[in-house]
Amino acid sequence: MAGKEPCPLIVVRPSRCIVDEKFLVLVQNLPPGLAVTVHALIHSEDDDFWEAFGHYISDDRGCVNVAKDASIGGSYDGVEPMGLLWSMKPIPGSRPGLRLRKKEVHTPLVVNISVYQGHMNERFKDTRALACAVAERWYMAPGVQRVGITTNGLKGTLFLPPGAGPFPGLLDLWGGGGGLVEYRSALLASHGYVSLALDYMTPKTSGNGTQHVGNDYFEAAFRLLQEHPQVCGDRIAMLGLSFGTSVALGMAVYSPVIKPKCLVSVSGSHVMPVNGSLSDVFAEIKKNAHNTRHDEENRIIWRDLLLPIPDDPSKKVDVGRIQCPVLLLVGEDDQNWPASESAEDMRQMMEKAGNSHLLTIASYPGTGHLIEPPYSPHIRASNFMVAQARTKVIVLWGGQTVPHSKAQEDAWQKTLVFLEDHLYGTKHRCPRPQN
Amino acid sequence: MIFRSYCILAQKTARVLVSGRHQLPTCIWLSLRRSASSMAVCPVLSVQPTRALVDEKFQIVVRNLHPKQEVTVHSLHHSEDKDYWEAFGHYTSDENGTVTVMEDASRGGTYTGTEPMGLLWSLRPIPGSRHGLRMRKRNVLSPMVVNISVYKGHMNQGFSEEAALATVVTERWYLAPGVQRVDIREQGVKGTLFIPPGPGPFPAVLDMWGGGGGLVEYRAALLASHGFVALALEYLTPNKKRTLDIETRYFETAYHILQSLPQVSSDRVAVLGLSFGASVTLTLAAYSKTAKPRCCVCISGSHVHPVNKTLFEIFQLMNQSLAKSRIDENNHVIWRDVILPIPTEPDLKVDVGKIKCPLLVVIAQDDQNWATVESTEDMEQIMERSGNRHLLTVLSYPDAGHLIEPPYTPHIRFSNFITHFNGEKVIMLWGGQTKPHADAQEDAWEKILLFLQKHLYQDIPPEAKL
Numbered sequence: 040m041a042g043k044e045p046c047p048l049i050v051v052r053p054s055r056c057i058v059d060e061k062f063l064v065l066v067q068n069l070p071p072g073l074a075v076t077v078h079a080l081i082h083s084e085d086d087d088f089w090e091a092f093g094h095y096i097s098d099d100r101g102c103v104n105v106a107k108d109a110s111i112g113g114s115y116d117g118v119e120p121m122g123l124l125w126s127m128k129p130i131p132g133s134r135p136g137l138r139l140r141k142k143e144v145h146t147p148l149v150v151n152i153s154v155y156q157g158h159m160n161e162r163f164k165d166t167r168a169l170a171c172a173v174a175e176r177w178y179m180a181p182g183v184q185r186v187g188i189t190t191n192g193l194k195g196t197l198f199l200p201p202g203a204g205p206f207p208g209l210l211d212l213w214g215g216g217g218g219l220v221e222y223r224s225a226l227l228a229s230h231g232y233v234s235l236a237l238d239y240m241t242p243k244t245s246g247n248g249t250q251h252v253g254n255d256y257f258e259a260a261f262r263l264l265q266e267h268p269q270v271c272g273d274r275i276a277m278l279g280l281s282f283g284t285s286v287a288l289g290m291a292v293y294s295p296v297i298k299p300k301c302l303v304s305v306s307g308s309h310v311m312p313v314n315g316s317l318s319d320v321f322a323e324i325k326k327n328a329h330n331t332r333h334d335e336e337n338r339i340i341w342r343d344l345l346l347p348i349p350d351d352p353s354k355k356v357d358v359g360r361i362q363c364p365v366l367l368l369v370g371e372d373d374q375n376w377p378a379s380e381s382a383e384d385m386r387q388m389m390e391k392a393g394n395s396h397l398l399t400i401a402s403y404p405g406t407g408h409l410i411e412p413p414y415s416p417h418i419r420a421s422n423f424m425v426a427q428a429r430t431k432v433i434v435l436w437g438g439q440t441v442p443h444s445k446a447q448e449d450a451w452q453k454t455l456v457f458l459e460d461h462l463y464g465t466k467h468r469c470p471r472p473q474n
Numbered sequence: 475m476i477f478r479s480y481c482i483l484a485q486k487t488a489r490v491l492v493s494g495r496h497q498l499p500t501c502i503w504l505s506l507r508r509s510a511s512s513m514a515v516c517p518v519l520s521v522q523p524t525r526a527l528v529d530e531k532f533q534i535v536v537r538n539l540h541p542k543q544e545v546t547v548h549s550l551h552h553s554e555d556k557d558y559w560e561a562f563g564h565y566t567s568d569e570n571g572t573v574t575v576m577e578d579a580s581r582g583g584t585y586t587g588t589e590p591m592g593l594l595w596s597l598r599p600i601p602g603s604r605h606g607l608r609m610r611k612r613n614v615l616s617p618m619v620v621n622i623s624v625y626k627g628h629m630n631q632g633f634s635e636e637a638a639l640a641t642v643v644t645e646r647w648y649l650a651p652g653v654q655r656v657d658i659r660e661q662g663v664k665g666t667l668f669i670p671p672g673p674g675p676f677p678a679v680l681d682m683w684g685g686g687g688g689l690v691e692y693r694a695a696l697l698a699s700h701g702f703v704a705l706a707l708e709y710l711t712p713n714k715k716r717t718l719d720i721e722t723r724y725f726e727t728a729y730h731i732l733q734s735l736p737q738v739s740s741d742r743v744a745v746l747g748l749s750f751g752a753s754v755t756l757t758l759a760a761y762s763k764t765a766k767p768r769c770c771v772c773i774s775g776s777h778v779h780p781v782n783k784t785l786f787e788i789f790q791l792m793n794q795s796l797a798k799s800r801i802d803e804n805n806h807v808i809w810r811d812v813i814l815p816i817p818t819e820p821d822l823k824v825d826v827g828k829i830k831c832p833l834l835v836v837i838a839q840d841d842q843n844w845a846t847v848e849s850t851e852d853m854e855q856i857m858e859r860s861g862n863r864h865l866l867t868v869l870s871y872p873d874a875g876h877l878i879e880p881p882y883t884p885h886i887r888f889s890n891f892i893t894h895f896n897g898e899k900v901i902m903l904w905g906g907q908t909k910p911h912a913d914a915q916e917d918a919w920e921k922i923l924l925f926l927q928k929h930l931y932q933d934i935p936p937e938a939k940l
Contacts, residue, residue: 048701054650055525171672173652180524182643202641465538
């Protein structure tokens with residue numbers, strides 16, 4: 040095919056990276072002063088399409104540099120090197136209530152990045168791009184091993200960093216959505232931690248009905264890490280999000296077996312029956328079900344189920360007895376869980392008990408409940424399956440896209456520094472390299 | 475030295491599902507397992523990015539060492555030929571217990587000084603390996619896997635018997651995501667096509683290697699990862715009978731196949747050749763009536779090349795000249811004198827005065843295989859006389875050798891070679907000293923890409939001054 044037009048070139052560097060790494064997107068060989076749209080597209084495992092785009096004008100050399108130039112429209116604006124990822128939303132016409140979560144961590148998220156002529160807002164599928172590039176974003180670094188865990192009645196997946204170790208360990212607990220969610224553990228292993236993603240919400244069937252796991256389940260998981268030949272038995276952290284925080288805090292204070300070296304709580308609360316099992320916790324929450332509210336779009340707001348923060352000490356974990364450093368990551372627009380109020384109450388309890396020097400709180404305005412790894416698209420509301428009732432609802436998580444995305448980046452950085460300080464003993468001596 | 479290795483046994487609890495691409499090697503580098511109980515300090519090793527194209531740099535940082543601690547940063551690669559290659563540098567951490575390979579100087583090992591990529595370009599076969607090895611990736615759909623480790627103290631050997639303080643696995647790719655690989659077997663032409671992602675059309679490059687023969691894909695894959703449709707062409711096969719047929723028409727057909735692809739801008743096609751492939755490139759550029767490349771790149775090549783002859787006839791003539799080859803003190807074969815002195819007869823060298831497109835010539839001053847320096851001087855004179863000297867750019871690298879490969883490829887001063895002329899197996903001296911050769915590879919590649927982008931992507935008419 041003959042052509043006299045110079046072909047534009049779009050370059051993504053690095054073209055393969057870990058999901059928490061930044062990339063550079065550069066468009067070259069455009070005519071100077073040309074209005075273009077840089078567009079990113081993901082075809083999810085659930086067969087949905089997610090997209091983001093920015094409006095740019097090429098400079099006098101015919102280049103657009105997403106890391107340095109300002110987007111003047113689209114799904115993000117301003118100078119946003121990673122806006123093409125964190126501002127992604129399902130394309131128009133998609134099923135409602137979607138959430139982008141990678142199930143298969145052996146394969147990367149594949150992002151198609153294209154440049155179109157003009158400032159477009161829709162119909163990208165029907166328009167021919169000027170140029171394309173493909174970027175891969177991985178949860179697993181090369182050499183990380185994935186091991187299925189089915190012994191001792193446990194259900195989980197263990198991720199091991201490359202090398203002989205031994206390494207610090209981490210017990211990774213997601214929230215009430217349940218299931219076996221692996222991607223954060225894969226990512227943590229890519230940072231040097233033996234990380235166990237644990238499925239604990241799937242009710243056990245015990246012949247006469249469904250039943251939740253007991254506290255011994257979590258103790259068995261902790262012991263598995265402790266006894267693993269590649270884990271430093273006295274350097275194991277717990278990381279919990281949402282409901283997983285309640286579990287982590289409860290275990291850390293009351294379990295004779297579980298002694299974490301440090302604890303990270305994301306969007307969590309300490310409000311739960313003291314030394315209660317999971318079943319007790321759910322029973323208590325159900326009592327407050329009348330506190331459920333709905334927003335103007337009929338999406339469920341569950342934050343009041345734990346409010347007001349009780350004064351009764353039997354209804355909340357006695358964090359005054361915690362003996363390890365705790366990092367609380369809290370979204371101030373969390374519509375699902377009263378994380379801010381809980382954090383404040385925890386701080387007061389710990390001050391009274393004299394162990395507040397162990398506590399660090401990072402509180403993020405405009406940020407919702409789902410504080411995910413960096414550059415994950417912000418989800419303000421999504422479908423949610425209530426495990427027990429087997430009903431599907433739309434839950435409001437909260438947050439506004441820009442502040443929530445910035446929070447995810449900062450929260451992850453804080454998490455990694457916190458884990459490294461306490462598990463690797465880096466003691467703030469030297470900053471982590473950032474790309 | 476016997477290479478010892480041990481297997482790590484998966485312990486009682488788990489059923490091991492190994493990450494798809496990285497099968498646990500049956501033997502891995504470890505003997506001693508340190509106690510799993512508390513250690514005072516665990517070093518933290520990071521390599522960014524862990525997956526990269528082969529021409530991209532990485533940043534290696536070791537943190538959380540003791541201050542002023544001596545360590546060795548080590549790289550290990552298990553090649554497709556099942557050989558082990560290693561490189562290492564000796565470092566001392568700063569007062570924060572940090573080693574930053576990009577900024578700190580290595581004081582010993584296979585490279586010294588501040589060398590961000592020394593762990594790749596100074597890779598060499600481990601002690602006890604077979605002789606005359608060369609590292610070349612055959613399967614470009616998988617990455618080159620390099621283990622980066624940090625060891626206590628300044629070590630020079632015995633890495634397989636020591637437990638590393640930390641290890642990271644990195645992947646180095648010739649192929650960017652989205653690049654397609656297509657076998658080409660048409661009109662008698664054998665090659666592999668690489669197509670970048672996107673609607674195109676793209677500029678294209680016909681990519682040719684040298685007298686070693688075979689179908690070598692990695693450079694074409696890398697060019698496609700930079701936005702060019704690239705055709706890696708095989709024109710010398712082990713099957714001698716095939717060589718009888720190969721003459722200029724074969725290369726013109728390959729060029730035409732490339733040019734006619736719907737993904738290719740037909741007026742933006744370049745030809746790139748190394749060694750013998752460079753001579754073919756010059757022949758096409760000077761004489762072909764149908765192949766009119768927009769620009770050409772000749773790496774470690776010469777215009778001294780019989781004109782109007784089939785490959786078979788050329789090899790016969792070369793065979794006669796081999797009487798001028800020498801052997802050095804290590805029994806390595808030196809071919810650089812074979813084309814010297816530069817002939818004056820016109821039918822023995824390509825008339826580069828006829829070339830009408832920009833030409834980039836990349837040569838090494840310690841090339842022991844082919845007299846490229848003398849050839850280039852002669853080419854300059856011919857082009858000066860013909861009035862097309864302004865089309866020529868010469869990159870000449872002191873102390874570099876014949877095999878100017880993509881950046882960070884380990885330097886090979888000599889290697890096993892089967893001569894196509896007579897099927898003899900020799901050890902060929904290529905030349906070059908490791909550090910200057912590595913610098914040359916890095917600089918040359920950057921300039922080759924800029925040259926191709928300038929002439930193929932930007933709208934500059936070919937006759938314009940470079």
